[in-house]
Amino acid sequence: MPDLKAADVTLVGSGSWPTAMAMVLASNHRRIAWYIDRPEIYRHVRRYQQNPFYLTSVKLDPQLVMPFDNITEAVAASEIVILVTPAAFLKAELNGLRDDMFRGRIVCSGIKGIVPGNNTVVGEYMHSRYGVPYEDIVIITGPSHAEEVAMEKLTYLTFASPETSHAGRVAELFSGSWIMTLISSDLFGIEYAAVMKNIYAIATGIAHGLGYGDNFIAVLLANAAGEMRRFVDALSPEQRDITDSPYLGDLLVTGYSQFSRNRNLGHMIGKGYPVKNALLEMTQVAEGYYASDCINEVKRKTGSDIPIADAVYRILYLNSAPAKEMRILSKNLR
Numbered sequence: 001m002p003d004l005k006a007a008d009v010t011l012v013g014s015g016s017w018p019t020a021m022a023m024v025l026a027s028n029h030r031r032i033a034w035y036i037d038r039p040e041i042y043r044h045v046r047r048y049q050q051n052p053f054y055l056t057s058v059k060l061d062p063q064l065v066m067p068f069d070n071i072t073e074a075v076a077a078s079e080i081v082i083l084v085t086p087a088a089f090l091k092a093e094l095n096g097l098r099d100d101m102f103r104g105r106i107v108c109s110g111i112k113g114i115v116p117g118n119n120t121v122v123g124e125y126m127h128s129r130y131g132v133p134y135e136d137i138v139i140i141t142g143p144s145h146a147e148e149v150a151m152e153k154l155t156y157l158t159f160a161s162p163e164t165s166h167a168g169r170v171a172e173l174f175s176g177s178w179i180m181t182l183i184s185s186d187l188f189g190i191e192y193a194a195v196m197k198n199i200y201a202i203a204t205g206i207a208h209g210l211g212y213g214d215n216f217i218a219v220l221l222a223n224a225a226g227e228m229r230r231f232v233d234a235l236s237p238e239q240r241d242i243t244d245s246p247y248l249g250d251l252l253v254t255g256y257s258q259f260s261r262n263r264n265l266g267h268m269i270g271k272g273y274p275v276k277n278a279l280l281e282m283t284q285v286a287e288g289y290y291a292s293d294c295i296n297e298v299k300r301k302t303g304s305d306i307p308i309a310d311a312v313y314r315i316l317y318l319n320s321a322p323a324k325e326m327r328i329l330s331k332n333l334r
Contacts, residue, residue: 006031006077006078007031007032007033007066007077007078008025008030008031008032008078008080008173009025009030009031009032009033009078009080009081009082009173010032010033010034010035010074010075010077010078010080010081010082011032011033011034011035011082011084012035012071012074012075012081012082012083012084012085012093012094013035013036013037013083013084013085013093013110014036014037014038014041014042014051014054014085015054015084015085015086015146015284015285016051016054016055016146016147016150016284017084017110017146018034018082018084018085018110019051019054019055019058019060019146019150020055020058020146020147020149020150021082021084021110021174022034022058022060022065023055023058023060023149023150024149024174024176024179025064025173025174026060026061026064026065027176028173028174028175028176029064030064030173031064031066032064032065032066033066033068033073033074033077033078034065034066034067034068034074035068035069035070035071035074035075036067036068036069037069037071037085037093039069040052041053042067042068042069045060045065045067046067049061049062049065054146054284055146055147055150057150058150071093071094071096071097072096072097072098072101075097075101075102075105076101078105079104079105079106080105080106080108080169080170080173081102081105081106081107081108082108082109082110082140082170083107083108083109083110083111083122083126084110084111085111086111086113086285086287087111087113087114087115087116087122087287087290087291088113088115088116088285088287088290089285090111090115090122090125091115091117094130097130099130099131100131101130102126102130102131102132102136103131105132105136106136106137106138106166106169106170107126107130107132107136107137107138108137108138108139108140108159108170109122109123109126109137109138109139109140109191110140110141111287112141112194112195112197112198112250112287113195113198113287113290113291114195114287114290114291114294114295114298115294116290116293116294119294119297119298121188121191121192121195122139122191123137123139123187123188123191124188134161134162134187135161135162135163135166136163136166137161137187138159138160138161138166138167138170139158139159139160139161139187139190139191139194140157140158140159140170141157141158141160141190141191141193141194141246141250142155142156142157142158142182142245142246142249142250143155143156143245143249143250143252143253143254144156144157144250144253145253145257145259145260146259147259148259149178149179152177152178153178154178154180155178155179155180156180156181156182156245156249157171157174157179157180157181157182158181158182158183158184158190158244158245158246159171159181159182159183159184160183160184160185160186160187160190160191160246161185161187162185162187164183164184164185167183167184167185168183171183182245182246184246186236186238186240188232188235188236188238189232189233189235189236189238189240189247190246190247192231192232192235192236193228193232193242193246193247193250193251194246194250195287195291195294195295196224196227196228196231196232196251196291196295196309197224197228197250197251197254197255198254198262198286198287198288198291199262199288199291199292199295199308199309199312200220200221200224200227200228200251200254200255200308200309200312201251201254201255201260201262201263201266201288202262202263202265202266202269202286202288202289202292202312202316203220203224203266203308203309203311203312204217204220204221204255204256204263204266205260205262205263205264205265205266205267205268205269205270206266206267206269206270206312206315206322206325206326207220207266207270207326208263208266208267208270209266209267209268209269209270209271209272209322210270210322210323210326212326216330217255217256219333219334220308220329220333221251221252221255221256223308223333223334224251224255224308225242225247225248225251227305227306227307227308227309228242228247228251229242229247230304230305230306231299231302231304231306231309232247234302234303234304235298235301235302261282261284261285261286262286262287262288262289264282264286265278265279265282265286265288265289266288266312268281269315269316269322270322275315275316275319288312289316292309292312292313292316292317293313293316293317295309295313296309296310296313296317307329307332308329311325311326311328311329312325
């Protein structure tokens, strides 16, 4: 049984991003209650202070990182809860928690995905399902591959909330020598942009797998940025600069980086893997796959023209040929 005395923050999730977050928070001498849903990871972290499957080189401080296998106890341990589990599994992860469990807590999401079935981003889901006020929700985003964070590469994280004092409080936990923090009030725009960029990363991966070069992929991403802006503005009209790092920066790193699981999924599909086979090859969840189906539903609310996201949806879910879809797109990009 872990020590139940108060922690500075609770993490919910067992993959690479919560592992990197635990490392960053511990380096800032924060006490972390970490709920790990997979028993084999929980036991390994408790015994060896390492995640056996994700970012295995990261060594965690046992005096600061307290692993939990009971989510109720973990959530109760602090006033700030950070959800860092794939959106597709969020409902199951939180299953069993009382409806009032998040009352009086700041609920953060480091999930760049959309909740299937509800077709809502995590902030909207936590508001509707658990009654968390939007003012108590903080979105953590920005160009931030966990692998680079764990290597202590300079990274810029954005913390978004209508209550910017809450965003600032969470940002202070992370701010350090290699983590720069930015504050935003654009809760919905930033979260939907984080979802969309995963879909566009699949598109760039498909293009690369088909043999298109950097010249074309640059044009594809430039058009994706415009498409993302139109979609986000239609969903949440607000003054925003799409060239800021949580929008364009995150899109670029996800579209180009070797660490991008969404790009890697697209690359396999472009190389000829059937979609189901490519998904089976993935060692981590590619949020863009689930997001594509959900965004196809959400777009009906906005009437937005999103031809790149539509092409990805047809490839993933309607068995459309990747070469055909990219050929059509190439004739309409600007």
